[in-house]
Amino acid sequence: xxxxxxxxxxxxxxxxxxxxxxxxxxxxxxxxxxxxxxxxxxxxxxxxxxxxxxxxxxxxxxxxxxxxxxxxxxxxxxxxxxxxxxxxxxxxxxxxxxxxxxxxxxxxxxxxxxxxxxxxxxxxxxxxxxxxxxxxxxxxxxxxxxxxxxxxxxxxxxxxxxxxxxxxxxxxxxxxxxxxxxxxxxxxxxxxxxxxxxxxxxxxxxxxx
Amino acid sequence: xxxxxxxxxxxxxxxxxxxxxxxxxxxxxxxxxxxxxxxxxxxxxxxxxxxxxxxxxxxxxxxxxxxxxxxxxxxxxxxxxxxxxxxxxxxxxxxxxxxxxxxxxxxxxxxxxxxxxxxxxxxxxxxxxxxxxxxxxxxxxxxxxxxxxxxxxxxxxxxxxxxxxxxxxxxxxxxxxxxxxxxxxxxxxxxxxxxxxxxxxxxxxxxxx
Amino acid sequence: xxxxxxxxxxxxxxxxxxxxxxxxxxxxxxxxxxxxxxxxxxxxxxxxxxxxxxxxxxxxxxxxxxxxxxxxxxxxxxxxxxxxxxxxxxxxxxxxxxxxxxxxxxxxxxxxxxxxxxxxxxxxxxxxxxxxxxxxxxxxxxxxxxxxxxxxxxxxxxxxxxxxxxxxxxxxxxxxxxxxxxxxxxxxxxxxxxxxxxxxxxxxxxxxx
Amino acid sequence: xxxxxxxxxxxxxxxxxxxxxxxxxxxxxxxxxxxxxxxxxxxxxxxxxxxxxxxxxxxxxxxxxxxxxxxxxxxxxxxxxxxxxxxxxxxxxxxxxxxxxxxxxxxxxxxxxxxxxxxxxxxxxxxxxxxxxxxxxxxxxxxxxxxxxxxxxxxxxxxxxxxxxxxxxxxxxxxxxxxxxxxxxxxxxxxxxxxxxxxxxxxxxxxxx
Numbered sequence: 001x002x003x004x005x006x007x008x009x010x011x012x013x014x015x016x017x018x019x020x021x022x023x024x025x026x027x028x029x030x031x032x033x034x035x036x037x038x039x040x041x042x043x044x045x046x047x048x049x050x051x052x053x054x055x056x057x058x059x060x061x062x063x064x065x066x067x068x069x070x071x072x073x074x075x076x077x078x079x080x081x082x083x084x085x086x087x088x089x090x091x092x093x094x095x096x097x098x099x100x101x102x103x104x105x106x107x108x109x110x111x112x113x114x115x116x117x118x119x120x121x122x123x124x125x126x127x128x129x130x131x132x133x134x135x136x137x138x139x140x141x142x143x144x145x146x147x148x149x150x151x152x153x154x155x156x157x158x159x160x161x162x163x164x165x166x167x168x169x170x171x172x173x174x175x176x177x178x179x180x181x182x183x184x185x186x187x188x189x190x191x192x193x194x195x196x197x198x199x200x201x202x203x204x205x206x207x208x209x
Numbered sequence: 210x211x212x213x214x215x216x217x218x219x220x221x222x223x224x225x226x227x228x229x230x231x232x233x234x235x236x237x238x239x240x241x242x243x244x245x246x247x248x249x250x251x252x253x254x255x256x257x258x259x260x261x262x263x264x265x266x267x268x269x270x271x272x273x274x275x276x277x278x279x280x281x282x283x284x285x286x287x288x289x290x291x292x293x294x295x296x297x298x299x300x301x302x303x304x305x306x307x308x309x310x311x312x313x314x315x316x317x318x319x320x321x322x323x324x325x326x327x328x329x330x331x332x333x334x335x336x337x338x339x340x341x342x343x344x345x346x347x348x349x350x351x352x353x354x355x356x357x358x359x360x361x362x363x364x365x366x367x368x369x370x371x372x373x374x375x376x377x378x379x380x381x382x383x384x385x386x387x388x389x390x391x392x393x394x395x396x397x398x399x400x401x402x403x404x405x406x407x408x409x410x411x412x413x414x415x416x417x418x
Numbered sequence: 419x420x421x422x423x424x425x426x427x428x429x430x431x432x433x434x435x436x437x438x439x440x441x442x443x444x445x446x447x448x449x450x451x452x453x454x455x456x457x458x459x460x461x462x463x464x465x466x467x468x469x470x471x472x473x474x475x476x477x478x479x480x481x482x483x484x485x486x487x488x489x490x491x492x493x494x495x496x497x498x499x500x501x502x503x504x505x506x507x508x509x510x511x512x513x514x515x516x517x518x519x520x521x522x523x524x525x526x527x528x529x530x531x532x533x534x535x536x537x538x539x540x541x542x543x544x545x546x547x548x549x550x551x552x553x554x555x556x557x558x559x560x561x562x563x564x565x566x567x568x569x570x571x572x573x574x575x576x577x578x579x580x581x582x583x584x585x586x587x588x589x590x591x592x593x594x595x596x597x598x599x600x601x602x603x604x605x606x607x608x609x610x611x612x613x614x615x616x617x618x619x620x621x622x623x624x625x626x627x
Numbered sequence: 628x629x630x631x632x633x634x635x636x637x638x639x640x641x642x643x644x645x646x647x648x649x650x651x652x653x654x655x656x657x658x659x660x661x662x663x664x665x666x667x668x669x670x671x672x673x674x675x676x677x678x679x680x681x682x683x684x685x686x687x688x689x690x691x692x693x694x695x696x697x698x699x700x701x702x703x704x705x706x707x708x709x710x711x712x713x714x715x716x717x718x719x720x721x722x723x724x725x726x727x728x729x730x731x732x733x734x735x736x737x738x739x740x741x742x743x744x745x746x747x748x749x750x751x752x753x754x755x756x757x758x759x760x761x762x763x764x765x766x767x768x769x770x771x772x773x774x775x776x777x778x779x780x781x782x783x784x785x786x787x788x789x790x791x792x793x794x795x796x797x798x799x800x801x802x803x804x805x806x807x808x809x810x811x812x813x814x815x816x817x818x819x820x821x822x823x824x825x826x827x828x829x830x831x832x833x834x835x836x
């Protein structure tokens with residue numbers, strides 16, 4: 001798939017915007033399919049009990065929605081920073097999207113089996129890979145100088161450390177899950193919030209330059 | 210996620226339109242997933258009886274489609290009025306979308322369990338929060354002066370009271386549901402129609418200025 | 419929802435294209451959800467027999483895909499002809515989309531119950547209404563002079579009779595279905611093909627003016 | 628549906644981009660629906676065993692995602708090369724999309740029944756037709772001179788042989804499947820990788836001209 005040379009964004013506005021639109025489509029569908037993890041209780045069941053059983057699904061929904069929203073913002077900023085694109089970036093972007101697509105499944109899995117180690121690890125791997133490929137994509141965009149020249153020197157503040165919060169948090173939770181599954185899940189939440197604060201703090205700085 | 214300063218819409222046309230396109234994608238998918246509440250009766254069942262049982266699903270579909278259509282028009286007008294956007298607006302928009310995504314589930318729920326108080330309340334909360342976050346997003350856009358300057362003084366007529374019809378109608382129906390579930394559901398319809406008339410009446414006025 | 423005055427397309431490029439993009443999103447999702455009518459046979463079943471049972475689903479898929487494709491082309495041409503839009507057109511467009519959204523369900527229904535009168539009638543009503551609202555939308559766009567001035571006098575050749583093929587074919591098949599369900603279904607195919615030829619013939623004429 | 632004369636892309640930017648956007652929507656939805664082939668094991672089942680049973684689904688997901696990604700890139704390049712479009716191209720594009728839409732079903736089928744000849748053949752036919760229609764669409768675009776003039780003479784290098792890798796690989800695997808189903812499936816992988824290398828090699832050449 002490395003069949004493009006470096007292509008200028010302005011010359012190929014339609015092509016560039018197709019990649020972005022396709023990615024947004026996948027994001028929008030994957031995030032909306034999260035709703036499928038909720039099930040209307042069967043007609044024989046007691047409604048309230050059936051709904052109570054879905055509280056873990058609601059927690060999984062909130063977490064996965066929040067992570068995907070942040071990942072979308074990250075993707076949004078990355079592609080907003082690009083001046084050019086090439087085949088390698090498109091290939092990385094597809095790898096990224098493949099793991100985005102899996103989220104409705106792995107999210108449903110922790111909603112149903114939140115206490116099971118294997119479910120927590122699958123979810124952590126899924127989200128960790130999303131974060132990792134995102135960070136690699138960002139690194140690649142800077143190294144291959146696909147981003148707007150003005151941004152090249154603001155790399156650290158712009159998207160540096162925050163890009164690594166997600167993979168570190170989720171991969172870091174895997175050994176924790178071997179000790180205690182709930183602890184790993186709490187870790188996701190804590191690091192997610194801390195990461196949000198770190199991200200905001202760093203992002204605000206260059207704005208005040 | 211508050212990582213943007215105020216960003217000008219024209220300077221960042223692609224970025225702005227991505228937010229809008231992503232939101233539209235979520236709206237379009239959520240509204241289309243409403244169809245999943247209909248089930249083709251199983252091969253053993255009597256077809257006509259199986260279809261008759263889905264009449265409440267059809268009512269739920271009509272109501273939810275109508276509400277989502279109006280909510281989309283509201284969102285459409287709000288983003289059409291924007292001159293700028295910032296991270297807080299994006300965060301609010303994601304909160305908004307999270308509750309849009311839940312509609313196919315809560316709509317299916319009232320289709321199956323329209324006589325149950327708990328189902329009606331869950332639906333009312335879902336739609337009420339959609340309306341509330343929409344109204345807050347609108348207020349914020351005006352206060353933070355993200356809208357086009359020409360619109361700032363036409364705030365009341367432009368989108369003021371109509372923005373509050375939805376949350377008032379749906380949150381207001383919750384105490385009613387404790388007395389009588391059907392009454393709450395009738396209330397949704399009445400207020401929805403009245404709200405439509407109010408909205409039209411106010412909207413027509415500034416046009417004749 | 420009649421809250422817009424006449425709005426010029428060029429002045430409000432983003433708003434206009436959002437309506438189109440939203441409609442396209444709904445079309446794309448509805449047409450893709452047609453795949454959900456196919457079911458992978460359960461693990462206990464004989465695979466070949468399970469697949470053979472889905473041949474009617476395949477026919478329903480082909481028909482529904484072809485109709486939706488034509489309807490999309492119609493919608494595409496209509497919106498391509500517009501110079502302006504107003505709230506009434508948006509409301510009609512939503513009504514249109516509501517029936518587009520139902521197609522995956524009604525298509526699945528005739529795939530499963532193609533020999534049942536009630537299923538054929540539901541499908542015919544669904545497609546008939548899609549055709550009818552489309553034709554009304556077209557008429558309205560011409561009467562309210564929302565189309566490009568140059569097209570106003572070419573109304574008959576441009577989209578006149580072909581717009582009525584779909585509603586006439588599908589509503590006309592309903593009385594036929596009371597006599598013979600299969601005959602009604604054959605009628606869909608015949609009229610669909612004839613309609614295609616008529617449409618091509620008329621469309622080619624003004625091109626040679 | 629052959630109701631368009633040749634239309635210039637720049638004159639009808641909105642119309643052209645709608646075709647592209649609609650296609651991208653269908654691609655994005657079809658590729659995301661691949662996730663539906665994974666099932667969260669039922670609550671009574673042993674989780675790990677239930678997940679192990681889904682390893683073939685994962686292989687099917689990887690293969691189908693990779694093929695669809697490549698097909699999207701192909702479509703992307705083809706439409707990026709167009710200067711004009713006509714009704715015949717739109718009709719071909721719809722035929723193309725019809726088979727894209729079927730992929731989530733046929734992919735699920737080989738995930739569940741990878742050892743069954745009939746499943747492998749259905750998948751191979753589906754992907755083969757996608758490849759074939761793609762190649763025909765490309766040929767047509769060049770013959771009808773819908774592509775940018777500058778590209779007309781670079782036809783061979785630009786998209787010639789790589790366009791035929793997919794249909795040859797998948798149709799070629801059908802007789803192989805009659806001898807040995809696994810061999811046919813291995814063939815998909817080998818030819819897919821070789822095709823990727825061939826495609827890259829050829830694509831790089833004109834870039835260095």
